[in-house]
Amino acid sequence: MPMMTGEQYRQSLLDGRKCYIDGELIKDPFEHPLLKAAATSVANTYDRFYDPSPDAFHPMYTIPRSREEMDARVKAMGQSDITAGTTAACMALVEVAPELGKLKPEYRERVYEFFEWCKTNDVRCSEAITDAKGHRKKRPAQQDDPDAYVRVVSRERDGIVLRGAKLHITGAPLVHEQVVLPTKSMKPGEEDYAVACSVPTNAEGLKIVNTTNAPRGDDLRHFPISMRTNMPEGLLIFEDVFVPNERVFLDGEVSHAASLAHALGLWERSNAVAYSGSSADRLVGLAALLAEMNGAADRTDIRDLLSEMAIFATMCRAGWEAAMANAVTNEDGTLSPASLYISASKFYNAELHGKMVDILHDIAGTLLVEAPTMADYDSDEIGADIKEHLAGDSGWSAQDRLKLLHYVRDLTADTYGGWIAVTESLAGGGQYAQRLVTLRHFDLNAAKELARKAVGLEAG
Amino acid sequence: MRPAEEYRESLRDGRQVWLEGRRIPDVTSDPLLRKSVEWVASTYARYEGLANPMFAIPTTQDELREQVAFLLSADRTAATTAGCMALTTVGGDAIKSYARRVAEADLRVAAAVDDTAKPVQVRGHKDGVVVNGGKQHVIGAAVVHDLLVLAGDVAVAVPVSSPGVRVLAHTPAPRPEDDRSFPYSRSRTISEAIVVFDEVVVSGDRVFQDATEYADTLQVWERARAVADQADRAELIMGLAQTISEMNGIETVSHVRDKLSAIAVYAKMCRAGWESALANATFDRGMVRPDDSFLYATKAYGGHLYSEMTHYLHDVAGGAVITAPTIADLDNPEIGDALRKYMRTMEGVSGEHRVRIFHLIRDLFADTYGGWDKVTSQVVGGGMHHQRMATLDSFDLEPVKAKARAAAGIDA
Numbered sequence: 001m002p003m004m005t006g007e008q009y010r011q012s013l014l015d016g017r018k019c020y021i022d023g024e025l026i027k028d029p030f031e032h033p034l035l036k037a038a039a040t041s042v043a044n045t046y047d048r049f050y051d052p053s054p055d056a057f058h059p060m061y062t063i064p065r066s067r068e069e070m071d072a073r074v075k076a077m078g079q080s081d082i083t084a085g086t087t088a089a090c091m092a093l094v095e096v097a098p099e100l101g102k103l104k105p106e107y108r109e110r111v112y113e114f115f116e117w118c119k120t121n122d123v124r125c126s127e128a129i130t131d132a133k134g135h136r137k138k139r140p141a142q143q144d145d146p147d148a149y150v151r152v153v154s155r156e157r158d159g160i161v162l163r164g165a166k167l168h169i170t171g172a173p174l175v176h177e178q179v180v181l182p183t184k185s186m187k188p189g190e191e192d193y194a195v196a197c198s199v200p201t202n203a204e205g206l207k208i209v210n211t212t213n214a215p216r217g218d219d220l221r222h223f224p225i226s227m228r229t230n231m232p233e234g235l236l237i238f239e240d241v242f243v244p245n246e247r248v249f250l251d252g253e254v255s256h257a258a259s260l261a262h263a264l265g266l267w268e269r270s271n272a273v274a275y276s277g278s279s280a281d282r283l284v285g286l287a288a289l290l291a292e293m294n295g296a297a298d299r300t301d302i303r304d305l306l307s308e309m310a311i312f313a314t315m316c317r318a319g320w321e322a323a324m325a326n327a328v329t330n331e332d333g334t335l336s337p338a339s340l341y342i343s344a345s346k347f348y349n350a351e352l353h354g355k356m357v358d359i360l361h362d363i364a365g366t367l368l369v370e371a372p373t374m375a376d377y378d379s380d381e382i383g384a385d386i387k388e389h390l391a392g393d394s395g396w397s398a399q400d401r402l403k404l405l406h407y408v409r410d411l412t413a414d415t416y417g418g419w420i421a422v423t424e425s426l427a428g429g430g431q432y433a434q435r436l437v438t439l440r441h442f443d444l445n446a447a448k449e450l451a452r453k454a455v456g457l458e459a460g
Numbered sequence: 461m462r463p464a465e466e467y468r469e470s471l472r473d474g475r476q477v478w479l480e481g482r483r484i485p486d487v488t489s490d491p492l493l494r495k496s497v498e499w500v501a502s503t504y505a506r507y508e509g510l511a512n513p514m515f516a517i518p519t520t521q522d523e524l525r526e527q528v529a530f531l532l533s534a535d536r537t538a539a540t541t542a543g544c545m546a547l548t549t550v551g552g553d554a555i556k557s558y559a560r561r562v563a564e565a566d567l568r569v570a571a572a573v574d575d576t577a578k579p580v581q582v583r584g585h586k587d588g589v590v591v592n593g594g595k596q597h598v599i600g601a602a603v604v605h606d607l608l609v610l611a612g613d614v615a616v617a618v619p620v621s622s623p624g625v626r627v628l629a630h631t632p633a634p635r636p637e638d639d640r641s642f643p644y645s646r647s648r649t650i651s652e653a654i655v656v657f658d659e660v661v662v663s664g665d666r667v668f669q670d671a672t673e674y675a676d677t678l679q680v681w682e683r684a685r686a687v688a689d690q691a692d693r694a695e696l697i698m699g700l701a702q703t704i705s706e707m708n709g710i711e712t713v714s715h716v717r718d719k720l721s722a723i724a725v726y727a728k729m730c731r732a733g734w735e736s737a738l739a740n741a742t743f744d745r746g747m748v749r750p751d752d753s754f755l756y757a758t759k760a761y762g763g764h765l766y767s768e769m770t771h772y773l774h775d776v777a778g779g780a781v782i783t784a785p786t787i788a789d790l791d792n793p794e795i796g797d798a799l800r801k802y803m804r805t806m807e808g809v810s811g812e813h814r815v816r817i818f819h820l821i822r823d824l825f826a827d828t829y830g831g832w833d834k835v836t837s838q839v840v841g842g843g844m845h846h847q848r849m850a851t852l853d854s855f856d857l858e859p860v861k862a863k864a865r866a867a868a869g870i871d872a
Contacts, residue, residue, distance in 0.1 A: 023788025132802040135709035165802035168779040216635035354767030375481025389576035413831030
């Protein structure tokens with residue numbers, strides 16, 4: 001099957017799916033004011049990568065086997081919407097297919113077939129991992145509500161029946177398949193919770209309740225980023241959803257519950273780290289421009305702050321470079337960035353992100369969150385006032401000043417900025433998880449040996 | 461004191477207000493600016509027929525404490541109006557007479573201090589003065605009666621409805637028609653503005669000379685309120701972090717307790733800073749004022765760690781901060797019960813209550829209002845660097861130098 005165009009993608013979403021936002025059923029995301037931009041961003045990705053040849057496919061389906069392929073993939077994903085990223089992460093399931101095959105050969109075959117089906121049909125997938133979880137300290141089977149984690153409520157000859165909920169599912173109402181994976185490792189007695197499968201978004205019994213970081217209003221020009229790059233987050237409710245056997249990748253084997261989420265988690269974290277250098281560079285650039293705009297670029301205290309940001313940006317880039325320099329090649333030839341550097345970098349980036357944003361805000365001043373809108377600027381009645389009263393130092397025009405202020409506010413001090421702040425630290429596992437993974441991969445013995453030598457102790 | 465409805469009516473005075481490119485003919489009926497109006501109106505309603513504390517000058521430490529407690533419970537224009545009253549302690553007969561008229565008519569006043577790229581200039585006129593130029597970051601400009609404009613050594617009380625005054629408003633009020641998922645900002649936002657003065661004629665009885673030192677006193681209550689509010693906000697972060705941790709069942713997990721303890725230290729230090737500013741308050745020219753060196757230090761401390769604290773709060777709360785369903789979702793019979801079921805975590809924790817906690821965390825710390833509040837709090841007074849410098853400048857260095865010399869055994 002050839003790739004889909006944006007228009008074909010649009011039509012593919014009109015499949016009877018039950019998606020809600022602000023308490024209302026969504027008829028067509030392309031017609032909904034809060035979803036239109038997100039849906040269009042996905043459609044634009046389809047159009048950007050469209051190739052009519054029958055064997056063509058999006059680069060997200062290329063599993064990188066070398067640094068060059070990884071760089072090409074990072075570049076392609078950078079030109080794509082977020083659902084391409086979630087789909088690409090789901091494709092990492094093929095990495096664990098050989099392991100699953102040891103449990104049951106059909107699991108391996110189903111994963112490969114699913115991969116090929118997605119690639120051939122040019123579909124988008126979500127990563128449906130996080131469960132409702134109930135009481136966080138209790139195991140799934142100990143909860144007073146057995147549905148706190150998604151589970152198999154019945155097994156039939158030709159498939160399984162799912163019940164439960166998955167939270168924070170990025171892009172859920174705009175993709176074709178919800179790839180359901182266990183949120184964590186499972187123990188004997190928790191077999192019903194050790195389930196991995198893929199569910200079409202329009203499956204009978206699946207309802208998706210969404211929130212969004214999209215801006216609201218008729219004229220959104222003062223939201224220069226989020227007016228285009230917003231994305232809904234879905235809460236998936238599985239009300240006894242039937243999943244045919246060919247889409248079931250794990251059912252009951254608790255030993256492998258965590259390995260699937262781990263495979264995706266590494267890709268998700270890697271994705272975050274791959275772009276952290278350029279994101280941090282952008283923050284430095286924004287801060288430098290704000291300083292120039294306010295005529296403060298030469299102040300010693302401002303240069304101190306800029307140097308702090310420059311170190312942050314350089315370290316973010318160094319984290320990715322180190323992860324790739326120490327990348328490992330798996331049995332099947334897949335190249336994986338080094339987990340140690342990915343986790344350490346992800347933690348470092350998220351931990352200091354707020355501090356970097358503080359610096360931006362400090363340099364920007366209160367006008368950051370009080371700047372007139374572009375509609376104000378265009379007004380026949382008050383446009384001239386704005387041009388006169390907002391002209392900045394260093395030759396900055398009021399229009400350019402507004403553009404810069406709106407960009408920084410949208411990125412760091414409004415709805416989208418709030419979403420970034422929360423997801424940066426929580427996506428791909430929270431900060432504590434990054435610490436644990438870092439410590440687990442850190443070569444403590446080598447470090448202790450170094451210390452022993454330095455102190456003059458005998459080798460341990 | 462006048463009733464709330466009279467206040468609303470008083471705003472229909474032909475004032476020229478714009479918001480997002482639209483001329484707003486009546487600020488009381490605009491869906492966004494109305495939220496500011498209603499917040500101010502709520503303070504009017506509370507004191508209808510009573511003496512409003514914002515017109516009082518505290519002369520004892522207890523009165524100071526009461527004054528700030530009142531300001532924290534009132535809308536934001538109370539602090540600027542009270543600041544106008546405080547000017548009577550440093551100004552002459554003209555400002556005293558003006559302040560009396562403000563109190564008698566139960567008016568609200570905004571402080572117009574920060575210039576735009578075209579600073580305000582005042583020149584003489586047969587009826588008083590003519591004001592030209594612009595002010596920015598004018599809190600409540602669209603919903604108060606007067607703007608107290610500072611221009612060098614002159615201050616001018618300009619009625620907002622004066623011909624030539626143009627209010628270019630902005631508001632962090634929530635946009636959705638159904639704003640129930642914005643539990644704080646739906647009822648407690650104040651609009652701000654850039655105010656343009658274009659040949660505005662102001663009568664002589666509203667012009668105050670020798671106003672060089674007005675800025676400090678005019679903003680005394682905003683300064684104090686900001687630090688007291690910071691202590692309240694820090695305790696709210698603590699309360700929310702602890703509550704959501706308990707609701708999630710993780711309050712005894714060691715790394716969560718680490719974060720909770722960090723927030724606890726922060727909350728206590730913010731409170732300690734404010735209490736010290738109160739305990740060291742000084743009586744100056746008929747008014748008790750909180751100690752500025754503690755105010756500056758506490759503001760600098762609170763701002764420096766604020767993002768770290770909200771980061772911890774996000775961390776213990778989890779992703780539902782930004783993905784919790786709305787109240788309208790809960791109201792929908794097709795999905796409401798399922799949402800309550802899955803947002804619930806254990807016996808005694810209802811799904812809806814947990815959703816409401818998430819909404820509050822998002823509204824205050826991860827959405828439009830939260831961004832506005834964080835930035836305006838952090839950069840007030842010129843930003844963190846200036847707050848540190850103000851702390852250093854107000855620090856009594858001689859005694860500490862003497863202490864250092866004594867410790868080192870160096871003669872005085």
